[in-house]
Amino acid sequence: MPELEFSRISEAEMRARAEAFLERMRTRRSVRSFSPEPIPLDVVKTAIAAAATAPSGANKQPWTFVLVTDPVTKRAIRQAAEAEERAFYGGRAPERWLRDLEPLGTNADKPFLETAPCLIVVFAQRHGASDEERHYYVQESVGIAAGFLIAALHDAGLATLTHTPSPMAFLGEVLGRPKHERAFLLMPVGYPAAGCEVPGITRKSMAEVLVEVPATG
Ligand code: IYR
16 A cells, blocks of 8 residues: 655644634635626636545545536526425425524525526435445535535635535436436535625534543543
């Protein structure tokens, strides 16, 4: 096996980088109102390349990223997504779920699926190109890759929405994906619209998210 290439940095540098990364990540927000301005697609592709460095079960890399900029395809995706969302908001969603969504102000209208200059559809491959090739921990692997993608796009100065119309089977149909690929999430990418508003959310404190196990003995 080849030897790992790994450069250690000083603790001061570690702290500076960890703090800088945290500050950068704190500024990320899910955006639902996009500017129609075009974005540099090479930047988006570089972010997808970063996402594809994610760890995966048995290194099977069970993901496909479909990049959509064609207005006709975006419209087809919007129409199919809105049909699902109308069913969701119009009765399929339990009352409690709708109540939990109220602070976000979401509804069945998804204009951003056409306004955003670019949509990335992340697919999870249930198995390899032949059903003989197994894939492992597919949801975990693709979830990690999606996290890398969101962070990479944000770091590169682009806004995203992690959008999961449910069910998402229409995406495989509209995009002509093979049967063993399941849509995992739909991510509009672009610049926020001028005056874009976001819900006033807070993030949990460290005390709420971190449990440290005390030393024993
Ligand atoms: N898919 C719907 C509903 C929705 C669900 C969750 I969980 C959210 O965090 C946000 C929205 C929609 O996109 O409107």
